Structures are given as structure tokens and as C-alpha cells.
Amino acid sequence: MHQTAAYNDIRRDLVSLLPKVRRFAMTLTRNASDADDLVQEVCERAITKSHLWNGEGRLESWIYAMTRNLWVDEVRKRKVRSGAGTVDAGEQNELIVDAAGEKAVYAHQLNKMIMSMPEGLSSVFVLVNVEGHSYKETADILGIPIGTVMSRLSTARLRLSAMVTGDTERRA
């Protein structure tokens, strides 16, 4: 019975990490409903595979990598079902901005602004800029080369800066 308490640890850690995992999932899915479904699946998988977690490094890195892998699978399935799907940021020649991204946004609309960024950019930005993962850790989590991490990060920063600058200019 004492094992219950030990097992609770990963569940407890997962509950504590939920806001961050959910935020990371949002950068992949870019909508709350898909993000919640993804997080639920990730957490169930993390608990059932908790014996595989070796306790080294950051738990969130393991969870994030699992989140990203599950999302890649899901996107693949959707492509098969619909014949189309999300294009990875690394495969795009130019950045896609949806209608929401075209509109100027104010400080309280920053979330929407972030959601208008391609998946690959916001995920890299969150991992490096917001959560302080190294380029190597980020590359491992997202399964991309370090060079891609670097170029996406720079693009994300310039894009975020331009969004607000553009907004300020429009308001002036």
C-alpha cells in the first residue's frame, strides 16, 4: 500500500506542472480544446510509463518530448484523415499569419498574438526564452537540429517585436 504514496509523486508532479505543460501544448496545437486533449493523453501516458522515467534531468523535458511526439502523431493522423494538415514551421518558405495575426493587438491580446505564430516558432520561444532550456535541450525535446532552434528563436523574437511595433505605429 505504501507504493501508492510513491506513485502519487509523479501524479503530484504532473498536477504541479500542468499549467506549464498546457502552455507548451498550446504552442503546438494553438487552440485550448486540442491542447487539453493532448495534455490529458500525455499525462495518462506519463503515469503508465512512469517506471521508464529515470529521474535524471528535468521531468518537464521528458513530458514535453512526449507531448511533442504525441502531437506529431496526431497531426499525421489528421493529415491522413483530411488529406491536409499543419505544415511544420521548418518546412515553410515564409511565415503564415492568420487573420487574427494581421490585426493589431494590444497588451491584453498578447495571447492571441502568440497563437497566430507558427507552431515551430512559439514552441522554441517558450522552451528557450521563457523556461530557460538550453539550445541542446530544446533541440532534443522538439527533435530538430540546433541550427533550426536558433533560426526559429531569432525569427520568433523579431516577429514578436514587429507585432507590437506595428501595433504602436497603427495606434499613433
Place this chain on the structure above:
Amino acid sequence: MNDLRKQPLDVRLSALLDGEVQHDEKDELERLIATNSEARELYDRLKRGSEIGNIAFEEFLKEPVPLALVRKIKKTEPPQQNASRSNGLRSHFVSALMQPQAMAACLALLVVGGGIGYFLGAGSFVPDVPVQMAQAPVQKNWLDDIAAYHRVYARQQRHLAAVPPSEADHIVSWLTDSVGVGFKLPDLSPDGLEFKGARLLVAQGKPVAQLLYRNQENDIIAICFMKNGDSTDDGFDETIKDDIGLVSWHKGAVAYVVVGPSSEATLTKIAEKVSTQI
């Protein structure tokens, strides 16, 4: 560290912001920023993007996490960790049986057992074995009562407790007499839980002591205990009843439970601490 000399300037300056450039390159880039206005302007834009993004993503953390998600996680059963161990034992047992001496012993037991069975069967001997009914777990029933009480009392502001925390000595003597269980008031202040007083409840027709604490999120966490006929010790068992989470255990002839919101991630940790202090 990465050698970035072949990368575009914006990528190199971005890496400078993250401290992911080699020492000599760092000096070179800093000199460039100091002397070249275009480089400085680009660096400022990157920095601004960094700051804006940080603010935006911090906002995400303020969004409430769906309670259903938290419950789902807590209800997900982990794998049986001892499966591989039992497999190991089984294979060891099987290999031991394959030893010649063991096989001979099994054969002898089979002959002797078969003979006894034949004689007993011939005499129509039917052993009168009493059927032992498993006793229904009392714990689950009293937990229903505790969860129901918690839903009501946790919402109380002015009348949360029957006896205030200032009368700690009285609480201990009163509840010890009423419930028949000696205890000490656990100090959970290092975990951010402030003692708010006590109540006497009734669950399954028995008196139950309830010690009430408030955490930093303003949620009520309670410790309840009652005298229980069984004197079995067991480990922690987590149960979720809709919005209420309960971590229960037995020690000696006493049943304990820590109860709080099911979204509270630290109930088991609190229960572990209480079990050592109370």
C-alpha cells in the same frame, strides 16, 4: 557553445541574448553592437521581442487549469510495479521445479495425495469448512460522510470551526475525550497551512474529530480521525469523490483521513506528514 560565424547576424545576436555564443564571438558581437547602429537596432528588436514574449507566455500560466484534467490525472492508475518482480519469482520457481530432486518430491506428493484423496472420497468425507465472509470496508463509508461534511464546512467563513485555534489545549482534551483517540495537533505551517480550529463530527454513527487548516490558496484542508475496531495498519489510499480528494490510512485502531479539494496536489504529502506528527 555553438560556432555561429556562418549564421545570419540576427541569429548570432539572438544567441548572444541567450548566452549561447563562444567567448571570442561574444566579444566580437558586443563590439559590433557598440559601433554599428544597424546591429544595435537589430539587437534591440530581438531584446524587445524577448520581453514581449515573456509577458505574453506568463499570462498563459494564469489561466485556470481545467479541474476535470486534474481529476483525470489523479484517477489514472499507475502500472503494477511488482509485475516484473513476480515474473522473476515465477521463473525462479519454475526452474527450481525442473531440478531432478524437486521433480521426484512432486511425484511422491502426487502419489501420497492421490491415495489420501481416494480413501476420503470413498468414505464420503466432506469437511465442514466455515465460510468466512469478507468484512465490508468501514473506511469507504465513513469517507462518504467526511466528503459530504467537507463540502459544507469548507465554504463557511465565520463559522468554519466549533472551537477556535486559540483554544488548542482545550481542542486536544475535548476531542481526545469525545473520540477516544489521543493525538497532538500537527504543525503544518511549514507547508503553508494555518490551523483554523476544530469540530466534532459524526460518521457511521461514530464520533469523528476534525482539525481544520487553511492553505495559501484559501482552500480548507482537514484532518479527520475516528476510532475503528480493526487494529490493522495500512498505507495511504487516495480517493476522489467529485470535487473532494481524500487520502486515508489506518494506524492501530484509528482511521485517519486528510481531506481537501481534489485539485490540491499535495494531499498525500500532507497525509504523510500528519501520520508522523499526530
